[in-house]
Amino acid sequence: MNSVTMNDLKKYSSSYQNSKESQMAALAFSRTDIKEVIFSSPDSFAMTQKFSIDIPTLPVTSQEATGRCWLFSATNVLREKIAKELKLDSFELSQSYLAFWDKFERANYMLENIIATADKPADDRLVQFILTTGVHDGGQWEMFANIVRKYGLVPKDNYNETYQSSHSRTMNNLLNRALKTASIKLRKMVQEGEDSKKVQAEKKKTLEQVYKFLCSCYSEPPVSFDFEYVDKNKKYHCVKDLTPLSFAEKYFGSYLDDIVSIINAPTKDKPFKKTYTVECLGNVVGGREVKHLNLEMKDFKKAVIAQLKDGKVVWFGSDVGKYGERLKGVWDDKSYKAELMTGLDLTLSKEEALDYWFSSMNHAMVITGVHLEKGKPVRWKIENSWGDKAGMKGYYMCSDTWFDDYVYQAAVERKYLGANAKYADKKPVMLNAWDPMGTLAE
Numbered sequence: 001m002n003s004v005t006m007n008d009l010k011k012y013s014s015s016y017q018n019s020k021e022s023q024m025a026a027l028a029f030s031r032t033d034i035k036e037v038i039f040s041s042p043d044s045f046a047m048t049q050k051f052s053i054d055i056p057t058l059p060v061t062s063q064e065a066t067g068r069c070w071l072f073s074a075t076n077v078l079r080e081k082i083a084k085e086l087k088l089d090s091f092e093l094s095q096s097y098l099a100f101w102d103k104f105e106r107a108n109y110m111l112e113n114i115i116a117t118a119d120k121p122a123d124d125r126l127v128q129f130i131l132t133t134g135v136h137d138g139g140q141w142e143m144f145a146n147i148v149r150k151y152g153l154v155p156k157d158n159y160n161e162t163y164q165s166s167h168s169r170t171m172n173n174l175l176n177r178a179l180k181t182a183s184i185k186l187r188k189m190v191q192e193g194e195d196s197k198k199v200q201a202e203k204k205k206t207l208e209q210v211y212k213f214l215c216s217c218y219s220e221p222p223v224s225f226d227f228e229y230v231d232k233n234k235k236y237h238c239v240k241d242l243t244p245l246s247f248a249e250k251y252f253g254s255y256l257d258d259i260v261s262i263i264n265a266p267t268k269d270k271p272f273k274k275t276y277t278v279e280c281l282g283n284v285v286g287g288r289e290v291k292h293l294n295l296e297m298k299d300f301k302k303a304v305i306a307q308l309k310d311g312k313v314v315w316f317g318s319d320v321g322k323y324g325e326r327l328k329g330v331w332d333d334k335s336y337k338a339e340l341m342t343g344l345d346l347t348l349s350k351e352e353a354l355d356y357w358f359s360s361m362n363h364a365m366v367i368t369g370v371h372l373e374k375g376k377p378v379r380w381k382i383e384n385s386w387g388d389k390a391g392m393k394g395y396y397m398c399s400d401t402w403f404d405d406y407v408y409q410a411a412v413e414r415k416y417l418g419a420n421a422k423y424a425d426k427k428p429v430m431l432n433a434w435d436p437m438g439t440l441a442e
Helices: 006-017 020-029 069-086 095-116 125-133 141-151 169-191 196-218 244-252 297-309 338-342 350-355 400-406 414-425
Strands: 225-230 236-242 259-263 275-278 292-294 314-318 363-373 376-383 395-399 407-413 429-431
Touching: 020 338, 069 095, 069 141, 069 244, 069 314, 069 363, 095 125, 095 141, 095 169, 095 196, 141 244, 141 259, 169 196, 225 244, 236 244, 259 297, 259 414, 275 414, 292 414, 297 314, 297 363, 297 407, 297 414, 350 400, 376 400, 395 400, 400 407, 407 414
Parallel strands: 259 292, 275 429
Antiparallel strands: 225 236, 259 407, 275 292, 314 363, 314 407, 363 376, 376 395
């Protein structure tokens, strides 16, 4: 290994002192956030909230101080179906209900993985991944679907927010400490050859504690309820004696079974038109595996646009940490001149960004529109779940070039895949637990 020499430093210093661009950048950076300095207003003018396809939707929601974006965006997709059927001006499904059962099921999922890997040392990479991931707010589309299939859905009026459901950090920290404590006990029991029934009995003690703690944080989930609503004509309705499962069946039927998760991962280890799953990615033991169909971006966009043309919004996952202007509500790589102002070589392809862990999905939202010119997308309209104070009353947009580089996943109806639908049923290739396509929207 070669160390940095004093001669190297002298050369670098001379280069800085003789660079007018660097000196100007120093002035600009001294009292201003770099993101503000590199923002190019003239280039941002092309990003206007006008779209050739613009689906009317209900008012935006707010996930508050949590990472429940995947649940908010998923329920925002589903609520449009029920609002259209029942002619509603406003409606929300309970995100807290889904979050309660997700955390409970994920505690069991984590402990089952701990038991299954008890023969490995604690510093084994997979064991470390399981322990580090633990239970938190993030998730993916199929994890949402698994919770709905097992526990159903509830209107928000019947199971509303609490302080803990809207501010989940401390709750999550306590849960993960308890699960690590349980993991130590369970690993030791397995390693000492304890009977599997006793191991499961110990696990269930922890799950009982988790259930009671979650009830204290959220309140106990309803077993049955009456669904009351007022339609656009101000007419009151009440559907009595529903269960969460009967509610989901009545208003959504087999809709979730028609959805395919498509991804765009242009890396050499993931050939297109094949399906993939990820080790230890899930929440419900016995639920359906998370399964992604990898498509080229042109086919990915074609499916999304086809669904939008039919007046149906689309759940999607992206990396919102790149080239975003939150107040205006824009994600656009062309509106930022980072290399010009910093002098850094920032060139990374999407493939390289994935392979070298610069970028991966971290947030889920809903695509509600797109502007097409000569049949090609230029910009996309997005319903976020960060409240209505930023963007256009909570609606955001992204450029098509940003979409190319930072959109990774979408959930579309199978019929909009066209000829690619036949690939969705292929047996998936198993990816490592730490693969970028296993990252969670949070």
